[in-house]
Amino acid sequence: MxxxxxxxxxxxxxxxxxxxxxxxxxxxxxxxxxFNTDQCDGLPEALVTVPPPIPDGLILPQAERLIRATGATLRIGGDKAYYSPALDYIQVPRPESYFEPINWHRTALHELGHWSGHPSRLNRNLSGSYGSKLYGQEELVAEMTSAFTCASLGIVPTVRHADYIGSWIEVLRDDDRAIIRAASAASKAADYLLGFLPETEGDHGQEAA
Structure with missing residues (x-):
């Protein structure tokens, strides 16, 4: 400034x-x-801004349990959703930011799908730049992971996974096997994420899938 x-x-x-x-x-x-005070640690109490708590019911308990069980660093706030591979954290807007808050889960689980590809986890290549074939492939994986995980948890967003998946298939239209590779990687990612749940919940999730 x-x-x-x-x-x-x-x-x-x-x-x-x-x-x-x-x-x-x-x-x-x-x-x-x-500096944004929300991004600083160890500030005096008078300088710390505390966002209002998220109203009860906007984040479904089964999604909250899964996210907590993974141990992923999830930051709620801002106006963009993304996963930072370099810093290994997920950022998603608050549920109230969505026209229908149920769609927050689709976004959060999409970013959790990216999180699963970190080198310390499933080790997918997350280095693709926007619009590249590699980026499009990873977007397919993340969105299909979100679709599989939402289905396993009984979450039905109003925004359709298929529309987003279709948009990236169009980008990769010259690669006939892109969707097959993405589905295989997404299945592994969904299994990996659901594996963090207690066994009874995990079994229920597999049945739902």
Whole structure:
């Protein structure tokens, strides 16, 4: 951040008093480094902003249990959903940000699908840039993982997984086996995620799938 203003030096003030002329001001710019307090640790209590709690019922308990069981770092807030491979965390907006909050689960589980591909987990290649074949393949994997996991947990978003999957199949239309490879990787990812649940819940999930 840059702050712009003007000031009158002490010498100019003294000279103006002696001559009776107006003191000349000098413009200046001052640069500050600004941090978002929500991204800082160890701040004094008075500086910490605490977001309001998410209303009960907006995040379904079965999804909350799965996310907690994985141990994934999930940050709720902001206006974008993404997974950061370098920092290994997931960011998703609050459920209230969605026209229908049930669709939050589709997004959160999509990003959890990306999370499963980290080198310390299923070790998929997450280095593709937007629009590339590699990026499109990973998007297919993440969305199909979300679809499989939502089905296993009995979650039915109103936004259709098929529409998103179809958009990336179009990008990969020259690769006849893209959907087969994505489905195989997504099945492994969904099994990996559901494997974090207690055995009784995991068995129920497999039956639902």
């Amino acid at each position: 840059v702050y712009a203003d003007r000031f009158v030096p002490d010498e100019a003030r003294s000279r103006a008093r002696e001559t009776g002329e107006d003191a000349q001001s000098i413009p200046f710019l001052k640069r500050f480094t600004v």
